[in-house]
Amino acid sequence: MQIKIHDGKNQKKEIKAEIGMVQKHLFYCRNCEIRLRSNFFLRQGYLRMSQQRDLPESMAWRVIGRLESGQTQRSVADAVGVARSVVARLWNRFQEKGNVRRRPGACRLRATTSTDDRYIQLTTRRNRTENATELQRQLLLATGRRVSSQTVRNRLHEGGLYARRPMVCIPLTPRHHETRFSLECDTRRVLVWRDRGTRNNPAFVRERSQYRRAGWMVWGGISIGGRTDLHIIRNGTLTGRRYADEILRPHVIPYAGAIGDSFVFLDDNARPHRARLVENMLEAETIQRMEWPACSPDLNPI
Numbered sequence: 001m002q003i004k005i006h007d008g009k010n011q012k013k014e015i016k017a018e019i020g021m022v023q024k025h026l027f028y029c030r031n032c033e034i035r036l037r038s039n040f041f042l043r044q045g046y047l048r049m050s051q052q053r054d055l056p057e058s059m060a061w062r063v064i065g066r067l068e069s070g071q072t073q074r075s076v077a078d079a080v081g082v083a084r085s086v087v088a089r090l091w092n093r094f095q096e097k098g099n100v101r102r103r104p105g106a107c108r109l110r111a112t113t114s115t116d117d118r119y120i121q122l123t124t125r126r127n128r129t130e131n132a133t134e135l136q137r138q139l140l141l142a143t144g145r146r147v148s149s150q151t152v153r154n155r156l157h158e159g160g161l162y163a164r165r166p167m168v169c170i171p172l173t174p175r176h177h178e179t180r181f182s183l184e185c186d187t188r189r190v191l192v193w194r195d196r197g198t199r200n201n202p203a204f205v206r207e208r209s210q211y212r213r214a215g216w217m218v219w220g221g222i223s224i225g226g227r228t229d230l231h232i233i234r235n236g237t238l239t240g241r242r243y244a245d246e247i248l249r250p251h252v253i254p255y256a257g258a259i260g261d262s263f264v265f266l267d268d269n270a271r272p273h274r275a276r277l278v279e280n281m282l283e284a285e286t287i288q289r290m291e292w293p294a295c296s297p298d299l300n301p302i
Contacts, residue, residue, distance in 0.1 A: 055082065060090055060100035067091055111147045112155060119143065120152055121159040128192045128204065131163075132156075156193060163191040166206040167199055219247050221255060228255055240275025248281055256287050266290045 055063065059080065066076045073091065077084040094100055112120070119142060120135055130138075132149040140146055156162070194204045217238065221228035228251045233242070256263040265282065267273045269292050282289055 055080070055086065055090065057100060063087055063090055064094050064100060111151050112145065116143060116145060116147075117155045117158070120155045121161065124156055124161055124193045128194065129190055130193075131191070160195045161193045162196070163193055164199070166190065166192045166204050169205050169207055219251075221251060223255075223259070225259075228252075238270075238272050240272045240278050243272040243275070244278050244281050248278065253285055253287070256285070264288050264290050266292070268292050 063076055063080060066079070067073065067087075071079075073084055073087045077087045080087070090100060093102075116139065120139060123135060123138060124130060132152045135152045136147060136149050139152070153163075190206070192204050192206075194201070198204060217233040219231045219233060231247060231251060233246070252265060256265065265287050266289075272278070
């Protein structure tokens with residue numbers, strides 16, 4: 001059996017371990033002369049040791065107890081599943097301070113001051129829909145301090161603010177808007193920063209119509225000298241056949257005949273517009289068509 005071990009320094013070492021008899025969940029490796037505990041994470045032939053630099057306080061006291069009982073740092077590290085350097089730092093800390101808590105200031109310095117933290121939280125409470133990138137830019141303009149967007153999120157979380165989708169409700173007013181084309185766009189991409197337990201606060205509720213994304217699909221043609229009638233596409237989606245029968249035949253072809261040979265037809269690359277029967281119809285009517293480059297809005301006359 002071949003086992004690959006990842007130690008604390010991310011160095012890969014391959015050993016050929018002959019697994020002997022199982023005794024109290026311990027496996028003996030003859031080549032390395034170490035004992036591998038079965039509670040290690042063993043998956044697909046890989047034994048991964050923890051990469052964490054510090055242990056939880058409860059686990060740290062267990063490590064200290066093992067060391068005081070006479071076990072070596074290597075054996076304790078193998079039993080717990082961490083690098084030996086983690087055990088060594090923990091033992092030195094216990095010898096110097098008499099406890100296993102981290103030294104004050106052992107972590108990296110904060111990128112923001114308390115004033116910056118209050119500015120981030122206050123700005124967010126004034127405008128709940130600002131994203132972390134925009135708040136990062138505002139902090140740079142106001143204080144000249146450059147931080148990452150993740151730091152902004154961390155400071156908001158410390159203040160109890162979390163990005164959540166706003167609650168959706170139907171507005172109950174005496175008079176409702178008449179449906180005209182599209183009254184809303186329900187993308188659900190707008191987030192609001194709010195405190196815990198304030199989901200039903202009216203300030204954090206976004207109103208929507210009773211029927212989601214109500215609207216009409218319409219088609220119209222414009223030119224320098226005039227325009228066509230507005231055509232409403234009813235009862236289902238627009239297909240190539242419907243585009244030819246409902247739009248090209250009654251609207252485009254008569255309009256092209258009225259203008260003459262100088263007429264050039266422009267439409268986008270929607271699938272109904274590029275159907276083969278549509279192309280055949282335009283060729284049969286000798287209507288010149290301008291090609292629309294893919295992913296390019298430059299030819300849009302509006």
